[in-house]
Structures are given as C-alpha cells and as structure tokens.
Amino acid sequence: MPHSNGTDDPSRLSFAVTHRSVLAIAIPMTLGYLSTPLLGVVDMAVIGRLGDAALLGGIALGGIIFDLVFTTFSFLRAGTTGLTAQAAGARNDEEIKATLLRALVIALVGGVLVIALQSPIRETGQWFLGGSADVRSVTARYFDIRVLSSPFLLANFAILGWFIGLGRAGTGLLLQLVLNGLNIVLSIWFVMGLGWSVEGVAAATVLSEAAATLLGLFLILTSVRRGTWPKPAIIFNRRLLLRMMALNRDILIRSFALLYAYAFFMARSADQGDTVLAANAVLEKFILVSGYFLDGLATAAEQLAGRAVGAKFRPAFDRTLKLTALWSFAMAGLLSAIFVIFGSALIDFMTTSGEVRALGNTYLIWAVLAPLLGVLAFQMDGIYIGATWSGTMRNMMLLSLAVYIAAYHVLFPLLGNHGLWLALSIFLGLRGVTLLAACRRRADKAFAQV
Secondary structure: OOOOOOOOOHHHHOOOOOHHHHHHHHHHHHHHHHHHHHHHHHHHHHHHOOOOHHHHHHHHHHHHHHHHHHHOOOHHHHHHHHHHHHHHHOOOHHHHHHHHHHHHHHHHHHHHHHHHOHHHHHHHHHHHHOOOHHHHHHHHHHHHHHHHHHHHHHHHHHHHHHHHHOOOHHHHHHHHHHHHHHHHHHHHHHHHHOOOHHHHHHHHHHHHHHHHHHHHHHHHHHHOOOOOOOOHHHHOOHHHHHHHHHHHHHHHHHHHHHHHHHHHHHHHHHOOOHHHHHHHHHHHHHHHHHHHHHHHHHHHHHHHHHHHHHHOOHHHHHHHHHHHHHHHHHHHHHHHHHHHHHHHHHHHHHOOOHHHHHHHHHOHHHHHHHHHHHHHHHHHHHHHHHHOOHHHHHHHHHHHHHHHHHHHHHHHHHHOHHHHHHHHHHHHHHHHHHHHHHHHHHHHHHOOOO
C-alpha cells in the first residue's frame, strides 16, 4: 500500500462520500461512455451510404478483431483507475505520478507490439471470422491503417483511467467527447467529402486517437506542474510493477471470461436457427445499452472505493458501497421500466422481420429483468477494481461462468430458448451476489489496523 507521505493521522486522510460526489463522477462518465456506440453507428452509416455490402462487412469484422485485441489491454483503464485512486487516498503524490508513467510504458510497449504483429493478428482474425474474398480484402484495407492507432489508443486507456482515479470525471468526459466527436466529424469528411471509403474511417480513428493522446498529455502536464516526476527507480520498482501486472492479469482473465459468456450465448442462439439468433441479438442490445448507463456508476464506485482503501478510511468505503448501490438499483429500475413500456417499439425499430419481432416480444421479459439482475455485478466490479481485489473478482467470475454453462445444459433441454435466457440471468445475478458475499471479509482485511 502506498505510504501517505510521512503521516499516519487518519483525520488527514478522511473524506466525505455524498450523493453529489457519486453523481459528479457517474453523470459525466455515463455521457462519455454513451458517445462510443454513437461513433459505431456513424461509421456504419457513412460506409452504408456507399451501397456496398462488402464494405460494411469488412469494417464490421475488422472492428471485431480490434475489440478482441484491445480487450487484452483493457486492464490499462481499470487497473490504472484503482491504483491511482488508492494513491490519491493515501495522499501519495509520487505514487500517483509513478502509476501513470508505468501505465504509459505498458501502453507504448503494447501498442508497438500490436503494430509489429499486425500481419499474424489480421490473418488469424480473418481465419477465425471467415467472410468472402471481397470482405476479407476490405477488412485488410481497414485493419492495416487502423492498427497504427494502437499506441495512442492504449495510452488513452491509461490516461482516462488516471484521471478517473483522481476523481476528475469532467476531464474524462472531455477526453471521450473529443476522441469520439472528432472521430465522427473526420469519418464523415473523409468518406462523404473526400471519398476515401473504409480507409477514411480507419484514418479518422488514427488521427482522433492521436489527438486525444496529445490533449490528455497536455492536461496531465498542466495538472502536475508543482513538484518533480518520479525517478526511474521508483517507476520501475519491482514490487509495484509486479503488483500492477498481477492486477492486470486478473482483470484480463475476468474480461475474457465475460466475453466468453456472451459469445457462448450467441453461439447457442445460432444453434437454434437464424430467427432465434436475430431475436436474441436484438434483445442482447438492450443489455448492452443498460451496461453503458450502469458503467458510469460503476466508475464512481471505482474511484471512491479506491480512494477509501488508499486512505484506510472505512466509513468512506461503507458509504460508497451504500450510495453507489442505491443509485445503481435506481438506474436499473428505470431501465427495466423503459424496456417494459417501450420494449416492443424498440424491437420493431430494430428489425422489420415479422418472425423476429414476434420472437423478440416472446423473450422480452428476460431483457426487462437483465438490468435488475446484473446491476449488482456492475457495482461490485467497480468496488473491487477500485480496491484492487482483482483475485477475488477473477475467481467469482470463473465460478459464475461455470455455473452458467452447467445451468444451460440442464435448463435448455427443458425450456428451450427460455432456458438459455434463464442460464444467462443466473450468470448475471450470481456474479453480483458472490462478490457481495465476499465484500465484507475483504473490507475487514483491507481496513484492519496495522
């Protein structure tokens, strides 16, 4: 645990957690996260206007390859947030800066590595995803340009995580809006104005990621003018580097297990035919949208819980647990109510197929329940990431995944697609319940007097 610059006076490290402090982080970050799917819609729309299905398929498959690659490095955002928040709670300015620099070093090395391995990554992805010769050609054109954004994208993960860890959600919102807003403008200009096709969408991403990195670095330098930067011996401290890598490893395993859970759901949906697959895919988008809203409150939990653990101030941790749960469940209830009222209309908007619409309404109840069943998992993930209890988070994810797969094999033969949805619902709920059950024990240990 980072030291507190020479003082053990708990009153100096105490702080209040209020409704306002929770919402001051949650609202800006929710808005920032919601700008990401908007970018995807715009990219598909500008390419779609070119009238070539292969172009749409190519950037869709290229996007999936990048999603898989960069999920490997998603720990840079979450891990940096937790470690920075703890250093901030301990009032350890040197470790706050060192955490950022360690994350940026990992981002640079990782980004260069992705570029160096772009050919095998692209070929492996295309082999796995398939597609026609035309689609594969488009994917390669898109991938070979967008891959140049890798160091910048990973640096932006680290920078965003650092500012969130400091509780500067407004800065995080600014970075997200600049990144995605510039990307949208450049995509429209390059494709519709200059006629650059998929190369224009890829180039827009590269330039936007680079611009966001430069803005982030500028904001960092202006925010840490006083004092000096840590020496290399501090940045590359073996114990602290190993701690960051262990945290990153656990978050990586957790992230891939979550990806597998949803991939398993879609694969078992596909086993039932195109119509069931389409209906389940439409309803799965309801869960995805819910996640963007709940992520903002999870981010608030990350920062405030991490700060409380760093300060070793249990009252702030307990208050964070209570208030983020309150607001998270309120948001989940609102989302479920929206799905009850407008769910059928949303299904009709997303598909014109009568069969898919009918099946979508048949299984709509599961999408209605999903926010309420999954909300605790989102909140607990935030608490655990901020507290850097990554080992327990990883273990509960793997346990929940195993129960989910077993539940599917029992329930699907009995209930069909309802059984698949019930198994997924058990997975969503069990993750939150198991993490909550372990939370008090972990907190008692973290806040024990030493």
